[in-house]
Amino acid sequence: MKKDERHQLLRKLVQKDVITKQEDFVDKLHERGIEVTQATISRDIKELQLVKAPAQNGGYRYNLPPEMDYDxxxxxxxxxxxxxxxxxxxxxxxxxxxxxxxxxxxxxxxxxxxxxxxxxxxxxxxxxxxxxxxxxxxxxxxxxxxxxx
Structure with a gap:
């Protein structure tokens, strides 16, 4: 999978699912048959400028930065x-x-x-x-x- 495609998928996952840690991304991608390491996800998070914000359940979850959270x-x-x-x-x-x-x-x-x-x-x-x-x-x-x- 190309980086752009992976980034697009990560954006969708963040909007659809509650992702609390990098391993959640790795697991979600593995479920889809996409092999990726935690180090790759860490770089992707930085490039996408994902931020952790308070979740409804009291923990924290990854979100898109405000300027990217639009259609x-x-x-x-x-x-x-x-x-x-x-x-x-x-x-x-x-x-x-x-x-x-x-x-x-x-x-x-x-x-x-x-x-x-x-x-x-x-x-x-x-x-x-x-x-x-x-x-x-x-x-x-x-x-x-x-x-x-």
């Missing part, structure tokens, strides 16, 4: 409805124009979504340039982004 899709949808101007593709490039001052936030959300079609993303004040892995990926990504409007 990227909902924020993308809201921003696209409020600030979208146009979108176009050329080969592996997707160019998105927004109202002035909105491109940085849009680029940040697109990066947070971690689309597999995306190689990288740069933005200015009113323009986001998404570099896709290939021409077909650019077309798929354009459709995904348009779906938020």
């Amino acid at each position: 990227v899709s909902q924020k993308l949808s809201r921003l696209m409805k409020d600030a979208f101007v146009s979108i176009d593709t050329q080969r592996e490039f997707v160019l998105i124009r927004t109202l002035p001052g909105n491109a940085f936030a849009l680029a940040s959300l697109i990066e947070a979504a971690k689309y597999k079609e995306m190689f990288g993303c740069v933005s200015g004040d009113d323009t986001v340039l998404v570099i896709s892995r290939d021409e077909e990926s650019a077309k798929r990504l354009q459709k995904k982004i348009i779906s938020f409007i």
Whole structure:
């Protein structure tokens, strides 16, 4: 399993289950047939910036940090409805124009979504340039982004 996939699974586990210690993560992944060590989980926790917060049962549990505890899709949808101007593709490039001052936030959300079609993303004040892995990926990504409007 790739690190990005494991990180996504860990985020879901934290939201769904009460995870009180690193070994809980290891056990949950082993139940799914994913071999992982406690040292790997420790690094993942740091990279994901998971925090321990009081649990309802009186102990502590892992949680997502406040800024990560949101639905990227909902924020993308809201921003696209409020600030979208146009979108176009050329080969592996997707160019998105927004109202002035909105491109940085849009680029940040697109990066947070971690689309597999995306190689990288740069933005200015009113323009986001998404570099896709290939021409077909650019077309798929354009459709995904348009779906938020």
